[in-house]
Amino acid sequence: MPEGHLVHRYAREQHAALAGQVLAASSPQGRLDTGPYDGRRLRAVEAYGKHLLYHVDDAPALHVHLGMRGLFLRHDDPAVPPRGGVRLRLAGAGVAYDLIAPIRCEPLPGDGERALRASLGPDPLRADADAEEAVRRLGAARGAVGAALLDQAVWAGLGNAWRAELLFLAGLDPDARAVGPAPARRLWELAVGYLALGRDAGQVVSDPAAPDERWVYKRPTCRRCGARVRTWQLGGRTAYACPVDQPAA
Numbered sequence: 001m002p003e004g005h006l007v008h009r010y011a012r013e014q015h016a017a018l019a020g021q022v023l024a025a026s027s028p029q030g031r032l033d034t035g036p037y038d039g040r041r042l043r044a045v046e047a048y049g050k051h052l053l054y055h056v057d058d059a060p061a062l063h064v065h066l067g068m069r070g071l072f073l074r075h076d077d078p079a080v081p082p083r084g085g086v087r088l089r090l091a092g093a094g095v096a097y098d099l100i101a102p103i104r105c106e107p108l109p110g111d112g113e114r115a116l117r118a119s120l121g122p123d124p125l126r127a128d129a130d131a132e133e134a135v136r137r138l139g140a141a142r143g144a145v146g147a148a149l150l151d152q153a154v155w156a157g158l159g160n161a162w163r164a165e166l167l168f169l170a171g172l173d174p175d176a177r178a179v180g181p182a183p184a185r186r187l188w189e190l191a192v193g194y195l196a197l198g199r200d201a202g203q204v205v206s207d208p209a210a211p212d213e214r215w216v217y218k219r220p221t222c223r224r225c226g227a228r229v230r231t232w233q234l235g236g237r238t239a240y241a242c243p244v245d246q247p248a249a
């Protein structure tokens with residue numbers, strides 16, 4: 001699943017390529033009415049957690065969630081015919097983006113946009129994220145910290161790979177409960193720093209010296225100490241942790 005770093009990467013690239021332009025919007029697959037968007041000016045492309053919002057003049061925000069398999073294809077020639085199954089094509093001068101297999105691609109009227117924003121916790125990649133609120137929400141979360149990190153109402157944007165790697169970097173057991181303000185703040189600062197590296201690199205980065213490596217995520221052994229990585233189900237996904245570097249609280 002594309003986690004927040006990739007969604008922010010898409011937003012940044014598409015904003016740079018299309019913002020300020022009059023869009024040609026179409027749905028080759030026919031499953032979206034692009035009438036409100038075609039021929040109107042795109043003001044901004046915004047990422048919030050794993051959600052994308054396209055802000056277009058005189059139209060409701062266009063909401064996209066990629067889900068497990070959604071992706072964008074970029075074409076340098078906006079006239080290139082779309083392949084089958086393209087939900088949405090957004091084209092400007094010299095570039096087009098084709099959206100394939102999202103779980104959401106829908107106009108979001110004002111109340112829907114407010115509800116979406118209200119449903120999301122602080123996003124470590126947003127400049128307006130409130131670090132104290134992030135610490136408060138993590139501390140107030142019931143259950144294991146590893147489950148809370150996947151809850152988009154606690155922090156927005158993290159998925160399973162970031163959960164595993166950030167908890168490793170923080171030295172926290174995913175099963176730990178009632179995380180205090182100091183470790184919560186440390187974890188938030190790690191998320192802010194590493195997700196930005198991931199956005200810029202286009203992949204999860206948990207060791208800048210070895211950007212293609214992971215510490216524990218989907219590894220049989222810990223890359224730091226060699227201990228066998230522990231795996232179990234937590235919050236509906238497989239948790240990965242090193243029993244040495246992330247001792248039980």
Ligand SMILES: [Zn+2]
Pocket residue numbers: 222223224225226227242243244245
């Ligand atoms: Zn280890």
